[in-house]
Amino acid sequence: MPNLTLEQEMNPWLAQEARFDIAAQKLNLDPGITKVLRLPVREITVYIPVGMDDGSIEVFTGYRVQHSIARGPGKGGVRYSPSVSLDEVRALASWMTWKCAVVNIPFGGAKGGIVCDPGKMSQAELERMTRRYTAELMEFIGPEKDVPAPDMGTGEQTMAWIMDTYSMHTRQTCTAVVTGKPVNLGGSRGRREATGRGISVVCDEALKHLGLSIDNCRVIVQGFGNVGSNAARILAAKGYRIVGIAEYDGGLYNANGIDISALAEHRKQAGTVNGFRDAEATDKDELLTRACEILIPAATENVITSRNADRLRCRILCEGANGPTTTVADDILADKHIFVIPDILANAGGVTTSYFEWVQDRMGYFWTEDEVNQRLDRIMTDSFRDVLAYAKTHGVHNRIAAYMLAVDRVAYTTRQRGMYA
DSSP: OOOOOHHHHTOHHHHHHHHHHHHHHHTTOOHHHHHHHHSOSEEEEEEEEEEOTTSOEEEEEEEEEEEEOSSSSEEEEEEEETTOOHHHHHHHHHHHHHHHHHTTOSOOEEEEEEESOGGGSOHHHHHHHHHHHHHHTTTTOBTTTEEEEEOTTOOHHHHHHHHHHHHHHHTSOOGGGOSSOOGGGTOOTTTTTHHHHHHHHHHHHHHHHHTOOSTTOEEEEEOOSHHHHHHHHHHHHHTOEEEEEEETTEEEEOTTOOOHHHHHHHHHHHSSSTTOTTSEEEOHHHHTTSOEEEEEEOSOSOOBOTTTGGGOOEEEEEOOSSSOBOHHHHHHHHHTTOEEEOHHHHTTHHHHHHHHHHHHHHHTOOOOHHHHHHHHHHHHHHHHHHHHHHHHHHTOOHHHHHHHHHHHHHHHHHHHHOOOO
16 A cells, blocks of 8 residues: 555545555456446435424434445445445445445445434434434435435434434335335344354354354454444354453453353443453453454454554454455555455444345345344345455455455446446
8 A cells, every 4th residue: 555644644535545456456456447436326415404402402413325226225224323434335335236246235325414413302302313313314315216224323222213304204104215224114023133143154154164163263342332242242142252342432351251141131231241250351452462362353444554453463353343444454464364254244244234134125025033143144144255256266365355356246237237328
């Protein structure tokens, strides 16, 4: 990679762009198709006036970026965070395009977000903001256009508000407009655990590929939200030893393994992982560099960078979050021979089960959780093997192999459809 400033290294759009360019070059992609796939189809900025509880009016900035709709409707989450930016949403939308293509489901990529601090807003304020955001996007979203989902700062209740607002405007109940809804509103069984379950499947496959055993396999998880907690719980149930948990406000370490169920209950009661008696408190950043077989960054972007990648002591890096590793860090990890399971494969269990939810909503028939999990396991296993085959065939590391596989699939569909003029 060329020399980058720290600000450039941490820019998620530049990171996605750099990896796409490498994949396109190695695929000898047609220059015209390269230009098409490098850019989003549509970027929408909306300004959302909201009446606050104290009687004042606040105006929030919201985004929705649709990167590609070549293979199907846009698909991607909506995040509420003070750090939301157009570059971040643009990058996340493109990652969704490649993620959906890696697991070969018929979606394109999209992403949305609102610049806000949901922790400082009441439930009523969040509802009003969500409904107005949805109303502003009415002509751009829908089951055949773009299907939002939960992300950082949003959840099942947010999706219920979006679904209801959309349904009120269309004068019919339309459950398929979003995924990640409550089960009684058309959500899919197994959706909450899907990303964590998908992570567990690719970890299983990585151990088989490297000739390692689950017995005594030490795992450190960064992030104990929905993705991290479910990944830790499911891996522990399979026999993995979860020795470390890093959260935004502190870290925990126990060489003999952390009881994940007990930790989840502690956090529910205390609102934090800190103070958990069955593990020693440790620095959350230092924890990432401790020796382990598997490190799972499952929180946010830009966690593994040029500043700490050379100190990692894991054998496998399984990316539960979107964009946790910078492009500069990629080269360092390759030199250290760390086996990377890239984000667009590792955390694709969530969007895969979102696809199942969309299918179930559209046909009005719902599967059991066992059926959902069996379908998810098969897709994640097949996709892992597809990426490994690309890596071997083209002599590249796993991240570029995943991008090549995804870009090749989207480019093929784009060529087949042709350029409308």
